Amino acid sequence: MINLKVVSPQKVIFEKEVEMAVLPGAEGDFAAMPNHSPFISSLRPGQMVTMSANKVDESFFVSGGLVMLKEKVCEVLVDQIESLSNVNISNYQQSKTFQELEGNETALGTFEQVVNNPPYK
Amino acid sequence: MPNLKELKNRISSVKSTRKITSAMKMVAASKLRRAQDLAESSRVYADSLSFILSSLAGNTKNSSDLPEILTGRENSKISLLIINSSDRGLCGGFNSNLFRNAKNWIGEQQEKGKSVKIITVGKKASSFYRKTDLNVIANFDDLNSNDKQLQVSEEIKNKIMELFENNEIDEVSILFNKFVSVIAQEPTYQSLIPLSNEEADEEVTDTSNAVFEFEPDKNELLEYLVPRNFLTQIYRSVLESSASEHAARMTSMDNATRNAGDMIDGLTLTYNRTRQAFITKELIEIISGAEAV
Numbered sequence: 135m136i137n138l139k140v141v142s143p144q145k146v147i148f149e150k151e152v153e154m155a156v157l158p159g160a161e162g163d164f165a166a167m168p169n170h171s172p173f174i175s176s177l178r179p180g181q182m183v184t185m186s187a188n189k190v191d192e193s194f195f196v197s198g199g200l201v202m203l204k205e206k207v208c209e210v211l212v213d214q215i216e217s218l219s220n221v222n223i224s225n226y227q228q229s230k231t232f233q234e235l236e237g238n239e240t241a242l243g244t245f246e247q248v249v250n251n252p253p254y255k
Numbered sequence: 256m257p258n259l260k261e262l263k264n265r266i267s268s269v270k271s272t273r274k275i276t277s278a279m280k281m282v283a284a285s286k287l288r289r290a291q292d293l294a295e296s297s298r299v300y301a302d303s304l305s306f307i308l309s310s311l312a313g314n315t316k317n318s319s320d321l322p323e324i325l326t327g328r329e330n331s332k333i334s335l336l337i338i339n340s341s342d343r344g345l346c347g348g349f350n351s352n353l354f355r356n357a358k359n360w361i362g363e364q365q366e367k368g369k370s371v372k373i374i375t376v377g378k379k380a381s382s383f384y385r386k387t388d389l390n391v392i393a394n395f396d397d398l399n400s401n402d403k404q405l406q407v408s409e410e411i412k413n414k415i416m417e418l419f420e421n422n423e424i425d426e427v428s429i430l431f432n433k434f435v436s437v438i439a440q441e442p443t444y445q446s447l448i449p450l451s452n453e454e455a456d457e458e459v460t461d462t463s464n465a466v467f468e469f470e471p472d473k474n475e476l477l478e479y480l481v482p483r484n485f486l487t488q489i490y491r492s493v494l495e496s497s498a499s500e501h502a503a504r505m506t507s508m509d510n511a512t513r514n515a516g517d518m519i520d521g522l523t524l525t526y527n528r529t530r531q532a533f534i535t536k537e538l539i540e541i542i543s544g545a546e547a548v
Binding site: 141142143144145146159160161171172173174175176200202209211 | 293296297299300301303304306307310311405466467468469470471475476479480483486487490
């Protein structure tokens, strides 16, 4: 198990033990698992998921950020994060994320893509 | 002998002042709790970010490989000071302490032959520095009224990046009241350009046993990290300053409420004495009048 800690500029969003987390790294998606070599990467807008037994547990959209991976800790510094489990496509445009992302065209485009057709299901 | 009516008016006016100050104290106390929570919870992000930045910078052996914006320019001539004040008054020595401190700092810089530019945050600083002959290049108001702190921090960051690239400034420092405790706030400087090394130094030794791989390469990562670090540091100082402001207001309003109470006691005593004196005087008049008959 690896300790996944998700932090935004305002607060710690959540911290929990997961078997594996898949993150949208700047140069391609990668999986964070225990005993990964120490690794720092920036994130592109995309989908972040936590997995156990090859199944997706939870799915999120991240608008970009940084990740720092150490032996048993995976620290994700996100700009914005939104859970995808109960996003309703018809009303997501009114949601807070939409308004906050307004200034960021690429993140917004990716958000629509990820909501309509998530790479990990 | 003081007029009874006058005394009564004064007592009631001090009483209503006391009502106002005690209400302000309550408001400040509840806002303080929120601001303090925000300042504390934002620390996690800021700490992690400066950890990443320092391990990245520490990993680069030759400091001349690092961009100027991290290490600062040699022969720096122009310093920029960002002053975090409040939008509203009635918060004790909060702003005046800050301005006195800034004045000393500016003096020191000028002795070193540097010229100083200023960015003010908050209405109090902008109205104070408007009257001086210092070079104020921008000011940002009204941060706390509708949670614009992050947005304004972003604007300040963009401004300083632009100024640095155009060679209009060589150094950047930020001055804010650090929240030490509810009764103590301390004017504090933090250097943004060059990056202050206080925390970085101890953390680099900490990371030396864990060598990180970086993706994309270091320079691209730095390009993302440097502005992000400015934003975080500015945001943090704004939050600290707002927590300090509410704390300062709470203590000074508490004092004001207590002083008003003392004043009311004193005035009531004088009022009663005067009233008694009037009654005695009237009695004497009646008695001596009766005796004369």
